[in-house]
Amino acid sequence: MVKGVPARTTGVITVSGVLRREEMDLVMNPHDSKALQAAHYLRQAVGGKIIAVSMGPEPKIVPIMQDLYEPNQESRYVPRMPIYGVDENIVLSDRRMAGADTLATAYALSAGVKKIIDIHADAVKNLINMVESGASAAEIERKAEELYRENLIPNKIYSTLSTIGDSAVKLFAEGKITREELLNRLHSALEDVYNFIIIAGMKTSDGETGNTGPQTAEGLGELLGKLIPHVAFVRDFEIFPDERIIVASRRVGNLVQRLRIPLPCLLTIHTEYTPKIPPASYQKKAKRNGYRGQVKKVKVWDADYIGADPSRLGFSGSPTIVGPGMEIGKPPVQKIVGESLVFERDVDEFEWRGGKYGPFKKGDLVQNLPEELVMELREKNIIGVFTLKHLLDELFGGVKLVARAV
Amino acid sequence: MSQGQFSGLSLEELSQYKDVWVYVVVDDGKLTKPSLELIAAGRKIADKIQQRVVAVMIGYQLDNAVKEAFEYGADAVLYADEPWLKSYICLPYTRILVEMVKQYKPYAFLFIADELGRDLSPRVAYRLKTGLATDNIDLEVEDYFFGPTRTTYKNTLAQIRPDFATRIAKIYTPRHRPQIASIRPGNFNPLPRQPGRRGEAIRFTPTPADEDFIIQIIEEEKVPKSPIDLENAQVVISLGLGILRDGEGRPRSPREGYELAEKLATILREKYGLRVEIGATRALIYAELKELEGIVTKDRQVGQTGKTVAPEIYIALGISGAVQHRVGMIRSKNIVAVNLDPKAPIFEIAHYAVKDDLYKILPKIIEYLSGGE
Ligand SMILES: Cc1cc2nc3c(=O)[nH]c(=O)nc-3n(C[C@H](O)[C@H](O)[C@H](O)COP(=O)(O)OP(=O)(O)OC[C@H]3O[C@@H](n4cnc5c(N)ncnc54)[C@H](O)[C@@H]3O)c2cc1C
Numbered sequence: 001m002v003k004g005v006p007a008r009t010t011g012v013i014t015v016s017g018v019l020r021r022e023e024m025d026l027v028m029n030p031h032d033s034k035a036l037q038a039a040h041y042l043r044q045a046v047g048g049k050i051i052a053v054s055m056g057p058e059p060k061i062v063p064i065m066q067d068l069y070e071p072n073q074e075s076r077y078v079p080r081m082p083i084y085g086v087d088e089n090i091v092l093s094d095r096r097m098a099g100a101d102t103l104a105t106a107y108a109l110s111a112g113v114k115k116i117i118d119i120h121a122d123a124v125k126n127l128i129n130m131v132e133s134g135a136s137a138a139e140i141e142r143k144a145e146e147l148y149r150e151n152l153i154p155n156k157i158y159s160t161l162s163t164i165g166d167s168a169v170k171l172f173a174e175g176k177i178t179r180e181e182l183l184n185r186l187h188s189a190l191e192d193v194y195n196f197i198i199i200a201g202m203k204t205s206d207g208e209t210g211n212t213g214p215q216t217a218e219g220l221g222e223l224l225g226k227l228i229p230h231v232a233f234v235r236d237f238e239i240f241p242d243e244r245i246i247v248a249s250r251r252v253g254n255l256v257q258r259l260r261i262p263l264p265c266l267l268t269i270h271t272e273y274t275p276k277i278p279p280a281s282y283q284k285k286a287k288r289n290g291y292r293g294q295v296k297k298v299k300v301w302d303a304d305y306i307g308a309d310p311s312r313l314g315f316s317g318s319p320t321i322v323g324p325g326m327e328i329g330k331p332p333v334q335k336i337v338g339e340s341l342v343f344e345r346d347v348d349e350f351e352w353r354g355g356k357y358g359p360f361k362k363g364d365l366v367q368n369l370p371e372e373l374v375m376e377l378r379e380k381n382i383i384g385v386f387t388l389k390h391l392l393d394e395l396f397g398g399v400k401l402v403a404r405a406v
Numbered sequence: 407m408s409q410g411q412f413s414g415l416s417l418e419e420l421s422q423y424k425d426v427w428v429y430v431v432v433d434d435g436k437l438t439k440p441s442l443e444l445i446a447a448g449r450k451i452a453d454k455i456q457q458r459v460v461a462v463m464i465g466y467q468l469d470n471a472v473k474e475a476f477e478y479g480a481d482a483v484l485y486a487d488e489p490w491l492k493s494y495i496c497l498p499y500t501r502i503l504v505e506m507v508k509q510y511k512p513y514a515f516l517f518i519a520d521e522l523g524r525d526l527s528p529r530v531a532y533r534l535k536t537g538l539a540t541d542n543i544d545l546e547v548e549d550y551f552f553g554p555t556r557t558t559y560k561n562t563l564a565q566i567r568p569d570f571a572t573r574i575a576k577i578y579t580p581r582h583r584p585q586i587a588s589i590r591p592g593n594f595n596p597l598p599r600q601p602g603r604r605g606e607a608i609r610f611t612p613t614p615a616d617e618d619f620i621i622q623i624i625e626e627e628k629v630p631k632s633p634i635d636l637e638n639a640q641v642v643i644s645l646g647l648g649i650l651r652d653g654e655g656r657p658r659s660p661r662e663g664y665e666l667a668e669k670l671a672t673i674l675r676e677k678y679g680l681r682v683e684i685g686a687t688r689a690l691i692y693a694e695l696k697e698l699e700g701i702v703t704k705d706r707q708v709g710q711t712g713k714t715v716a717p718e719i720y721i722a723l724g725i726s727g728a729v730q731h732r733v734g735m736i737r738s739k740n741i742v743a744v745n746l747d748p749k750a751p752i753f754e755i756a757h758y759a760v761k762d763d764l765y766k767i768l769p770k771i772i773e774y775l776s777g778g779e
Contacts (some may be wrong), residue, residue, distance in 0.1 A: 038660030103531065103537065156452050208540070209541070210528070211531070214524075214525060214529045218533055230529070232521070251521050252522040252525070253431060253433060254628055255626075257493070257623055258623070310413065311413065313439055316411050318413075318537070318575050319413065319535070319579050320539055322575055323576035334753075334759055335762065337760045337762070389774060395740060
């Protein structure tokens with residue numbers, strides 16, 4: 001899952017006051033690059049494919065997603081990363097999704113992810129139905145090739161790669177495995193579809209909530225009718241493909257927890273994460289579990305297509321409302337070294353030209369006094385310019401006495 | 407029942423939700439400091455709506471923590487105390503909290519905005535289909551007028567959080583309950599302890615479910631505490647990118663700026679007996695300067711993505727005062743800002759303004775404070 005965020009929220013070092021032109025654009029949330037690196041590690045370790053999903057206004061999100069195909073190239077939208085790009089990109093874009101808080105956002109994302117899972121499951125089920133209903137090897141092969149071209153079934157089911165001569169459908173066509181064995185392998189591929197891993201950044205640079213990851217796990221669980229566990233702020237993890245588990249470390253309080261999480265699951269990745277390099281022995285299997293390759297066109301899906309309930313989207317599906325922003329208040333009094341005037345000593349209440357003034361305490365700021373009175377008091381050294389010494393005496397003078405008394 | 411096209415509860419249903427809940431965390435049998443702060447935050451709201459503060463805890467061997475919660479201001483404690491709940495895992499904790507909420511219907515539910523709170527509260531909020539406002543620095547109670555349905559929601563929680571575009575934003579969850587919010591540590595003072603203060607202890611006994619064990623803990627290890635204790639310092643001297651150049655625009659080694667600050671810190675520690683720490687802006691830390699490697703590290707960062715501090719004295723040296731920095735130090739009792747730029751935003755919140763070169767000012771401060779009189 002990736003998010004487009006206003007570029008100005010991503011600048012780590014500001015050159016005070018200077019706005020870059022492109023700062024109004026949306027760019028990829030900087031925390032998401034760790035998520036992409038984690039996804040890249042997983043693809044190397046177990047195969048499968050990386051599908052990037054984002055919700056946001058299509059014209060602003062598509063350029064980001066486009067650049068995710070080649071993150072090792074210079075880009076205005078995505079930080080450069082030494083990894084292969086994602087395989088597919090999906091943008092959830094719909095006016096009804098606008099104004100969403102994290103609950104409504106997570107709902108839309110989980111509906112989008114559910115759709116992705118359904119499409120892949122349907123592709124495999126389609127083949128299963130054909131095999132079960134006795135379709136000929138040629139028919140099955142034709143369908144498998146079509147699905148393979150659409151990037152919907154893994155190499156181990158069908159592939160035109162020369163390195164994979166033993167895809168299930170081919171073996172069946174060549175009479176090397178039985179119809180029953182083909183069915184077994186298809187069912188296992190169907191299971192794989194549900195052994196997904198969702199990776200998210202630990203938070204975004206604009207909203208900064210960190211809610212979306214865990215909430216999407218919860219939302220997807222609801223849609224699938226099966227709890228999807230999540231672990232947030234993962235600093236380090238490894239996948240064990242045979243056991244279908246992930247072992248991840250994260251901090252809670254003053255503890256580091258090492259956790260064992262079965263697939264499917266959702267992880268959010270801490271900025272301190274560095275990807276591991278999977279063992280070379282995983283490679284062959286990963287290739288077989290891989291897909292044809294990149295689908296270079298960004299897909300845009302709306303609420304109807306993903307089957308989302310419009311009442312749960314956008315502003316109307318959002319429990320929280322952002323009120324108007326406010327300035328952080330100024331301090332009641334400010335003393336400026338070299339500028340402000342302050343009383344040099346305590347002064348009792350006094351009369352001056354018919355008006356009453358005071359009492360004042362040593363250090364009080366001179367405010368709203370007639371100019372002539374100020375001049376008079378200055379001449380008598382009752383008030384003076386606030387200096388660094390004044391400042392230090394005010395802050396530490398009292399402390400010093402206390403320290404001496406001890 | 408929904409309000410037209412908007413999700414949420416009816417006014418009648420809303421009124422059934424009482425009490426302010428705070429999710430507190432126990433470490434070595436004691437409540438953590440942010441937990442005590444959270445009780446104080448809950449107290450502020452509960453007093454305004456004349457309800458109770460209920461400390462909610464899940465874990466194992468909680469007797470002492472339950473006692474502490476009363477002494478630090480909770481009116482009731484709702485707790486699940488079971489061996490299989492000893493360590494935090496999202497699924498069982500979510501399940502139990504959701505069951506508790508459904509049974510008792512709290513008005514608000516506060517969490518600490520730390521790793522645990524951020525892992526747990528989103529899930530709880532989603533399952534309850536209610537709102538979650540994260541990272542708040544303050545809370546108020548207000549009447550909220552919701553324009554689209556022309557409805558006034560009385561006594562709504564105003565959840566106040568830093569916002570990048572405006573400065574501070576108020577988030578409301580008027581139509582849903584509980585109103586869930588996370589509070590950044592360091593923004594409330596724990597209430598004074600009242601030994602012997604007691605309240606109603608309600609034990610909740612959940613039965614374990616299969617889902618509770620989907621995620622398993624392989625091991626847990628304590629992380630060594632950072633020696634830098636910004637939160638408990640009386641004086642924080644913070645450095646920004648201003649240490650890279652002096653008033654004449656000549657480049658200075660950032661090490662020089664750091665050492666001046668350290669010298670001042672030493673005097674304040676040794677002569678004045680104060681707890682002093684050196685903080686920094688994110689910009690300075692992320693600049694990854696060779697001269698500051700291993701010295702100005704991430705655990706010194708003050709601000710939205712770092713620590714929140716509220717010392718007696720906060721000295722900002724060469725810091726522009728971006729809102730993300732300000733939210734981490736605005737509660738300091740005395741803010742001293744040293745900055746060349748008279749228009750720097752830090753001066754908007756400084757009690758003491760020194761519009762000058764830090765490389766000129768710091769040596770003067772050091773001389774004056776070390777000289778005694
Ligand atoms: C999502 C997000 C989260 C963030 N979180 C944090 C956070 O937690 N903490 C944080 O600090 N920042 C955070 N930032 C960064 C923040 O926006 C600012 O970029 C940063 O605080 C600026 O640091 P600075 O004041 O050191 O640098 P600058 O903004 O570059 O300011 C340097 C100041 O030094 C002054 N100066 C220069 N030379 C001298 C001299 N010789 N003497 C005196 N003054 C001098 C200049 O006038 C200037 O005002 C975050 C940003 C984002 C987008």
